[in-house]
Amino acid sequence: MLKLSEIDLGSALLSTFILFGFIATAFVVVKLTIIGINYVKVNYLKEEGEEKVKKKNEDETKGFQSQ
Template structure:
Protein backbone atom coordinates (compact mmCIF):
# COMPACT_ATOMS: atom_id res chain seq x y z
CA UNK A 1 0.00 0.00 0.00
CA UNK A 2 2.92 2.38 0.51
CA UNK A 3 3.71 2.35 -3.24
CA UNK A 4 0.18 3.46 -4.04
CA UNK A 5 0.47 6.52 -1.81
CA UNK A 6 3.86 7.40 -3.36
CA UNK A 7 2.35 7.26 -6.84
CA UNK A 8 -0.51 9.48 -5.75
CA UNK A 9 1.91 11.97 -4.17
CA UNK A 10 4.11 12.05 -7.29
CA UNK A 11 1.10 12.42 -9.55
CA UNK A 12 -0.24 15.25 -7.40
CA UNK A 13 3.09 17.07 -7.44
CA UNK A 14 3.45 16.66 -11.20
CA UNK A 15 -0.09 17.91 -11.81
CA UNK A 16 0.52 20.86 -9.51
CA UNK A 17 3.70 21.91 -11.31
CA UNK A 18 2.04 21.52 -14.71
CA UNK A 19 -0.83 23.73 -13.54
CA UNK A 20 1.63 26.32 -12.21
CA UNK A 21 3.38 26.27 -15.61
CA UNK A 22 0.13 26.91 -17.45
CA UNK A 23 -0.74 29.78 -15.11
CA UNK A 24 2.72 31.31 -15.56
CA UNK A 25 2.46 30.99 -19.35
CA UNK A 26 -0.93 32.71 -19.33
CA UNK A 27 0.51 35.49 -17.17
CA UNK A 28 3.37 36.00 -19.66
CA UNK A 29 0.95 36.23 -22.59
CA UNK A 30 -1.22 38.76 -20.76
CA UNK A 31 1.82 40.83 -19.86
CA UNK A 32 3.17 40.78 -23.43
CA UNK A 33 -0.27 41.80 -24.72
CA UNK A 34 -0.35 44.78 -22.35
CA UNK A 35 3.18 45.80 -23.36
CA UNK A 36 2.21 45.55 -27.04
CA UNK A 37 -0.92 47.65 -26.58
CA UNK A 38 1.05 50.33 -24.72
CA UNK A 39 3.72 50.31 -27.45
CA UNK A 40 1.12 50.85 -30.15
CA UNK A 41 -0.52 53.63 -28.15
CA UNK A 42 2.80 55.38 -27.57
CA UNK A 43 4.17 55.16 -31.11
CA UNK A 44 1.41 54.90 -33.68
CA UNK A 45 -1.70 56.58 -32.33
CA UNK A 46 -0.18 60.02 -31.73
CA UNK A 47 -0.91 62.81 -34.14
CA UNK A 48 1.93 64.19 -36.21
CA UNK A 49 3.16 67.35 -34.56
CA UNK A 50 5.96 69.08 -32.70
CA UNK A 51 6.29 66.35 -30.08
CA UNK A 52 6.67 63.72 -32.78
CA UNK A 53 9.41 65.69 -34.57
CA UNK A 54 11.38 66.02 -31.33
CA UNK A 55 11.10 62.30 -30.69
CA UNK A 56 12.46 61.51 -34.17
CA UNK A 57 15.48 63.78 -33.75
CA UNK A 58 16.26 62.23 -30.37
CA UNK A 59 16.11 58.70 -31.78
CA UNK A 60 18.43 59.65 -34.64
CA UNK A 61 21.14 60.58 -32.11
CA UNK A 62 21.09 57.15 -30.49
CA UNK A 63 23.44 54.39 -31.59
CA UNK A 64 26.68 54.48 -33.50
CA UNK A 65 26.98 57.43 -35.86
Protein backbone atom coordinates in the same frame (compact mmCIF):
# COMPACT_ATOMS: atom_id res chain seq x y z
CA MET B 1 -11.06 -14.98 3.68
CA LEU B 2 -7.43 -14.75 4.66
CA LYS B 3 -6.55 -14.78 8.28
CA LEU B 4 -4.70 -11.79 9.66
CA SER B 5 -1.76 -13.96 10.59
CA GLU B 6 -1.36 -15.13 6.97
CA ILE B 7 -0.86 -11.58 5.63
CA ASP B 8 2.79 -10.59 5.44
CA LEU B 9 2.91 -7.26 7.28
CA GLY B 10 6.06 -6.04 5.53
CA SER B 11 4.63 -6.71 2.09
CA ALA B 12 1.38 -4.97 2.97
CA LEU B 13 3.20 -1.90 4.29
CA LEU B 14 5.45 -1.77 1.25
CA SER B 15 2.49 -1.99 -1.10
CA THR B 16 0.68 0.71 0.84
CA PHE B 17 3.62 3.12 0.72
CA ILE B 18 4.15 2.45 -2.99
CA LEU B 19 0.48 3.28 -3.57
CA PHE B 20 0.84 6.50 -1.54
CA GLY B 21 3.92 7.35 -3.61
CA PHE B 22 2.01 7.00 -6.87
CA ILE B 23 -0.83 9.15 -5.54
CA ALA B 24 1.60 11.83 -4.32
CA THR B 25 3.39 11.79 -7.67
CA ALA B 26 0.09 12.31 -9.48
CA PHE B 27 -0.68 15.33 -7.25
CA VAL B 28 2.77 16.80 -7.95
CA VAL B 29 2.36 16.37 -11.70
CA VAL B 30 -1.08 18.04 -11.62
CA LYS B 31 0.21 20.90 -9.47
CA LEU B 32 3.23 21.51 -11.73
CA THR B 33 0.96 21.45 -14.78
CA ILE B 34 -1.30 24.09 -13.23
CA ILE B 35 1.70 26.23 -12.29
CA GLY B 36 3.07 25.93 -15.83
CA ILE B 37 -0.24 26.90 -17.42
CA ASN B 38 -0.57 29.93 -15.12
CA TYR B 39 3.03 30.96 -15.88
CA VAL B 40 2.38 30.86 -19.62
CA LYS B 41 -0.87 32.80 -19.22
CA VAL B 42 0.77 35.56 -17.16
CA ASN B 43 3.72 35.95 -19.51
CA TYR B 44 1.54 35.86 -22.62
CA LEU B 45 -0.77 38.55 -21.23
CA LYS B 46 2.24 40.62 -20.12
CA GLU B 47 3.76 40.54 -23.63
CA GLU B 48 0.42 41.31 -25.22
CA GLY B 49 -0.06 44.25 -22.85
CA GLU B 50 3.40 45.61 -23.62
CA GLU B 51 2.66 45.49 -27.34
CA LYS B 52 -0.54 47.49 -26.79
CA VAL B 53 1.35 50.08 -24.72
CA LYS B 54 4.06 50.40 -27.38
CA LYS B 55 1.45 50.79 -30.11
CA LYS B 56 -0.40 53.42 -28.07
CA ASN B 57 2.84 55.32 -27.40
CA GLU B 58 3.71 55.27 -31.10
CA ASP B 59 0.29 56.68 -31.95
CA GLU B 60 0.74 59.48 -29.40
CA THR B 61 4.11 60.56 -30.86
CA LYS B 62 2.65 61.22 -34.29
CA GLY B 63 1.78 64.83 -35.02
CA PHE B 64 2.67 67.64 -32.69
CA GLN B 65 4.93 66.70 -29.85
CA SER B 66 4.61 68.46 -26.54
CA GLN B 67 7.66 68.78 -24.37
